[in-house]
Amino acid sequence: DGGITQSPKYLFRKEGQNVTLSCEQNLNHDAMYWYRQDPGQGLRLIYYSQIVNDFQKGDIAEGYSVSREKKESFPLTVTSAQKNPTAFYLCASSIGQGISPLHFGNGTRLTVT
């Protein structure tokens, strides 16, 4: 079955360490996105990529980095520069041509202590 896989489901890190969240899709979608979800704030866009080897900053990109070396993969690195990294992270993809709905992964809950 086609879909988006985020791993791991739960991730724990010590403050000051970088951590990379995985996102893989087999939907043959061109566009991929990373969102952060905090209580009472909905989903906020971190980074998005509409094509391989290209990506753009979203609304809250500071302290994060991404790469898009393959169409299927869009990993997100939470760096030590991110002041409040503890959150629920959602990866999504879309066809990318025109306006199309997003398909979401199951998310990764990151806890930094």
Add this chain to the structure above:
Amino acid sequence: AQTVTQSQPEMSVQEAETVTLSCTYDTSESDYYLFWYKQPPSRQMILVIRQEAYKQQNATENRFSVNFQKAAKSFSLKISDSQLGDAAMYFCAYTGTASKLTFGTGTRLQVTL
């Protein structure tokens, strides 16, 4: 920048009754899409319904329908014959020419017996 506002943090409905969730948005674009997503306790984001701005007819999907008022920039979701499985967070979202989704802060819907 586009904004999406959901003014009802929580709503409650009795099983089999009808409930309407509110959403307003702000944009200067004329071509855009609006979506309602459902997030159950599993935290998986599920597309409920979508509306193209150029279509005057309100979208419907089984028990879910929208009231799209383009001039008022309003996009409410009506759930008929509410079921226990409808209990979830509901997010209104907007996408336009920038091809990225902007979400509201969500409405938590409780369904009671």
